[in-house]
Amino acid sequence: MDIGAIEHAYRRYARVYDIVFGGIFQPGRKAIVERMHCSPGDHVLEVGVGTGLSFSLYPKHILVTGIDISRDMLALAEARKTRDQLSNIVQLSVMDAENMAFRDNSFDKVVAMHVASVVPNPERLVDEMRRVCKPNGSLIFVNHFHSQNPVMGALESLIAPWSSQLGFRPDLSLDRFMHKSGLMTTDIRPVNIFNFCTMVEAVNNKRFSVMDPLVMAV
Numbered sequence: 137m138d139i140g141a142i143e144h145a146y147r148r149y150a151r152v153y154d155i156v157f158g159g160i161f162q163p164g165r166k167a168i169v170e171r172m173h174c175s176p177g178d179h180v181l182e183v184g185v186g187t188g189l190s191f192s193l194y195p196k197h198i199l200v201t202g203i204d205i206s207r208d209m210l211a212l213a214e215a216r217k218t219r220d221q222l223s224n225i226v227q228l229s230v231m232d233a234e235n236m237a238f239r240d241n242s243f244d245k246v247v248a249m250h251v252a253s254v255v256p257n258p259e260r261l262v263d264e265m266r267r268v269c270k271p272n273g274s275l276i277f278v279n280h281f282h283s284q285n286p287v288m289g290a291l292e293s294l295i296a297p298w299s300s301q302l303g304f305r306p307d308l309s310l311d312r313f314m315h316k317s318g319l320m321t322t323d324i325r326p327v328n329i330f331n332f333c334t335m336v337e338a339v340n341n342k343r344f345s346v347m348d349p350l351v352m353a354v
């Protein structure tokens with residue numbers, strides 16, 4: 137998976153995305169927003185916001201910023217914001233979630249819906265989400281992870297070599313994701329039809345980088 141392949145895949149998906157992935161994954165998006173327990177004035181960042189299928193789920197008293205690497209997907213999110221007059225969606229920008237332009241500690245909550253298995257480097261994604269989220273803020277993910285069902289799991293492994301063409305990695309392991317990301321998890325639960333996806337909620341434990349001056353001084 138590389139950024140070029142992702143942009144290419146989502147240029148193809150954009151027109152049909154809502155029909156294919158809208159309704160089927162909406163219970164998971166709804167569960168995430170409910171779990172966030174947003175307070176008035178909270179500022180939420182949604183990375184890989186896509187066509188903005190989550191917009192109607194956010195309470196009107198919070199601010200939402202969305203970013204996506206795909207101009208085609210984001211154009212549809214812009215159109216949705218305008219059509220539905222969503223003034224709480226305050227910013228939509230083309231940006232790489234693995235290398236964000238936001239300052240440290242900018243957001244109360246940072247959310248990734250069906251993005252961890254799409255980005256080239258999921259650990260880098262988590263580190264960036266951690267950086268731009270306030271200390272003790274919420275980091276929330278929903279994603280399909282490699283199936284524990286032997287038949288489904290085998291099928292996913294079989295098609296994994298075509299991840300670049302598919303636009304997602306079907307065999308992302310939940311155990312590996314949890315281990316590598318070092319998330320301080322507060323809840324993990326299945327969501328969506330047939331428990332196809334998993335929601336992971338974590339509190340933002342700022343992880344020290346080995347390059348941090350304080351760590352290097354020790």
Ligand SMILES: C[S@@+](CC[C@H](N)C(=O)[O-])C[C@H]1O[C@@H](n2cnc3c(N)ncnc32)[C@H](O)[C@@H]1O
Pocket residue numbers: 142146157161165183184185186187188189203204205206209231232233234248249250251254255256
């Ligand atoms: C499967 S779609 C999910 C869209 C939306 N979150 C949803 O729930 O339907 C994945 C999205 O992540 C975006 N994406 C992939 N890699 C990205 C990156 N490095 N930075 C920002 N967005 C990215 C894709 O362009 C696409 O819109």
